[in-house]
Structure formats: structure tokens, C-alpha cells
Amino acid sequence: MRKSALFSLLFILGTTLQAQYTETINSNRPGQSQGAFAVGTNVIQLETGAYFGNDEHSAFASTTDIWGIDYQLRYGLLFENLELNLTGAFENQDISRNFLGTPDESTVRNFKSNTIGAKYLIFDPYKSLEEDKPNLYSWKANQRFKWKKLIPAVSLYAGANFSFGDNPYLYEGEGKFSPKAAIITQNNWGRWVLVMNFIGDKLSEEYRSYTAMATLTHAISQKFAVFGEYQSIWSDIYADDLVRAGAAYLVGKDLQFDVAGLINFKDTPSRWQVAAGVSYRFDLHKMDEFLEDSNEGNKRRRRSEKFGRENENEVEGNGDRGQ
Known part of the structure; x- marks a missing residue:
């Protein structure tokens, strides 16, 4: 009975909301936040990096060298607004301590995190709100700031952390399964995109964690974009403020490369990281599933068409010079 009710609810939501499929890859990398939009039905997307x-750590007199691989597998299932995803990281830590003049070294290596979850877009202002029509009598009225541009797209996320075996990254007494939930917002302002995540993690555990993230991305060109990200973490075990910055480069419509860096502003511990990664999309989306009133998709499609025309002109120009 519960399964039938849940399926009915998803069916109703799926028929009232619009398409999320885009002509070019829509990756969460290189930041750590999730965008509000799903990848689109029958799209399989892998995002990974090293x-x-x-x-x-000044208080523990310890230094930890870290390397790892993170990954995210995303799949659009049933409806354009629904996405299933698996997110995780495998990490190695080489720890050196010097306690009261006594040196000690150790290594920790395992899956630091694994989370399977679902994201669903519940509100898209680019389709739900009526678009303003131009005022034929007032240039000033057309240039006036529209407050509704501040209204974001909103998605809800629910997931479960899981771990198997004797994992050294689990705190003493921590369970191997715990729930995770998030509210995700996204504003698209031309070449600028603002994504915000509000996350509650390990909600069934004694030491819960709460995170707020804001990621601002700017498209420099059709292929190149830069981003900055702020992340704040609250927990009885670990609290921090992290800043990330980096860039992404689009190759074709299904492949993206990226680089990023991370720093914080305290010494318990002081942290820095650099990362590089790739995102690839297996696009099995059917063309007849694409809805013309998908604002996000239409903008990306126009950018792709412009990119294609520029390539054709470049090829023709090279041909003329060859003659």
C-alpha cells in the first residue's frame, strides 16, 4: 500500500514538472555542492577525480599527507525531475606524530564515504513563473531589476550513508548506516550560476553534522568556466570553514575536465588540497522526451548550436586559407 502511494505521488509530481535534460553535460564538479537540476531520464553520468x-594539526602535533579518489555516479530515472546518485571517496592518510618528543607514523586507508540517494526538483521558477513581457512604452521599466530573478529552483535530497567491514574512518560507536538529507537551491543569471546546499548528515548518530555550501560559477566562454565555493561545517567532532576555487573545460557536449584547490583558516587542523577530475555523460536520452519549455535546456541548446556554428565557420575559414 505504501509503495503504491509513493509511486502515485512520484507520478503526479513527474507529470506536473518539466524536463531537466540539457544538450551539454551538467556536472556537479569541480565543487562539492549538488546542483538543483537532474541529469535527465536515461542519462548515465560519471564524475570522478583524484x-x-x-x-x-597544531594541538596534536601531527602532519597528515592525503591522497584519494572521489566519484559520483548519476542516473535519471522515470521522470525528468528525478535523479539517483552514488557519491563516495576512497582516501589514504599517512600520519606522522611527535608526542612529547616521541615520533610515530601510521597509515589509514579505506572508503571515507559512500552515500546512495535521490534528488527531486520540486520547483523551477524558469517555468513556474510567468516570463515578463517587454514594456513597449518605457525603456526604464524594461531595465528595472526584477525581484523574482532572486527566486531559485529548489530540489530535495534524501540518502543513506553506508560502510562495510572495519572502517577506520568511522568514529567509535558510529553505525554503518545513517540517513542524510539536503535542501538544494539554484539561481541561473545568464553567465552566472549560484548553487546553495543545506545538508544534515548522519542524522541517526550521536554526532550529527550540518553543512552549508554556496557555489558561484561564471562561464567565461562556451567551453571555459571558473568557480568559487564556501563551505561551513558544524559538528561536535569537527567544525571548519573551507574555501574552494577552480575551473572547468568543456570538450564536446558530453565530456568535461576540471581542476580545483582548497584551503581553510585554522590550525586544528590547517588544510590544503588540490584536485583534478573528469565528467563524462552516456547520453541515452530520447529526443522526444525533450520538452521545449525547459528554460535551462533551451539555453544550453542555444549555446551548443552557437558553438557548432563557430566550429563550422572555423573549418570553412581554414579551408579558404588552404586554397
């Missing part, structure tokens, strides 16, 4: 860095 990172290394160092943590230095």
Missing part, C-alpha cells in the same frame, strides 16, 4: 593535500 586529489592530494596535507592536514597539519
Whole structure:
């Protein structure tokens, strides 16, 4: 009975909301936040990368060299607004301590995190709000700031952390399964995109964690974009403020490369990391599933068409010069 009710609810939501499929890849990398929009039905997307860095803890007199691989597998299922995803990281830590003049070294290596979850877009202002028509009698009225541009797209996320075996990254007494939830917002302002995540993690555990993230991305060109990200973490075990910055480069419509860096502003521990990664989309989306009133998709499609025309003109120009 509950399964039937849940399926009915998803069916109703799926028929009232619009398409999320875009003509070019829509990756969450190189930041750590999730965008509000799903990848689109029958789209399989892999986002992965390697990172290394160092943590230095002044109170524990320890230095930790870190390297790892993070990954995210995303799949659009049933409806354009629904996405299933698996997110995780495998990390190695080489720890050096010097306690009261006694040196000690150890290594920790395992899956630091694994979370399977679902994201669903519940509100898209680019389709739900009526678009302003131009005022034929007032230039000033057309240039006036529209407050409704501040209204974001909103998605809800629910997931579960899981771990198997004797994992050294689990705190003493921590369960191997715990719930995770998030509210995700996204504003698209031309070449600028603002994504915000509000996350509650390990909600069934004694030491819960709460995170707020804001990621601002700017498209420099059709292929190149830069981003900055602020992340604040609250927990009885670990609290921090992190800043990330980096860039992404689009190759074709299904492949993206990226680089990024991370720093914080305290010494318990002080942290830095650098990372590089790739995102690739297996696009099995059917063309007849694309809805013309998908504002996000239409903008990306126009950019792709412009990119294609520029390539054609470049090829023709090279041909003329060859003659």
C-alpha cells in the first residue's frame, strides 16, 4: 500500500514538472555542492577525480599527507525531475606524530564515504513563473531589476550513508548506516550560476553534522568556466570553514575536465588540497522526451548550436586559407 502511494505521488509530481535534460553535460564538479537540476531520464553520468593535500594539526602535533579518489555516479530515472546518485571517496592518510618528543607514523586507508540517494526538483521558477513581457512604452521599466530573478529552483535530497567491514574512518560507536538529507537551491543569471546546499548528515548518530555550501560559477566562454565555493561545517567532532576555487573545460557536449584547490583558516587542523577530475555523460536520452519549455535546456541548446556554428565557420575559414 505504501509503495503504491509513493509511486502515485512520484507520478503526479513527474507529470506536473518539466524536463531537466540539457544538450551539454551538467556536472556537479569541480565543487562539492549538488546542483538543483537532474541529469535527465536515461542519462548515465560519471564524475570522478583524484586529489592530494596535507592536514597539519597544531594541538596534536601531527602532519597528515592525503591522497584519494572521489566519484559520483548519476542516473535519471522515470521522470525528468528525478535523479539517483552514488557519491563516495576512497582516501589514504599517512600520519606522522611527535608526542612529547616521541615520533610515530601510521597509515589509514579505506572508503571515507559512500552515500546512495535521490534528488527531486520540486520547483523551477524558469517555468513556474510567468516570463515578463517587454514594456513597449518605457525603456526604464524594461531595465528595472526584477525581484523574482532572486527566486531559485529548489530540489530535495534524501540518502543513506553506508560502510562495510572495519572502517577506520568511522568514529567509535558510529553505525554503518545513517540517513542524510539536503535542501538544494539554484539561481541561473545568464553567465552566472549560484548553487546553495543545506545538508544534515548522519542524522541517526550521536554526532550529527550540518553543512552549508554556496557555489558561484561564471562561464567565461562556451567551453571555459571558473568557480568559487564556501563551505561551513558544524559538528561536535569537527567544525571548519573551507574555501574552494577552480575551473572547468568543456570538450564536446558530453565530456568535461576540471581542476580545483582548497584551503581553510585554522590550525586544528590547517588544510590544503588540490584536485583534478573528469565528467563524462552516456547520453541515452530520447529526443522526444525533450520538452521545449525547459528554460535551462533551451539555453544550453542555444549555446551548443552557437558553438557548432563557430566550429563550422572555423573549418570553412581554414579551408579558404588552404586554397
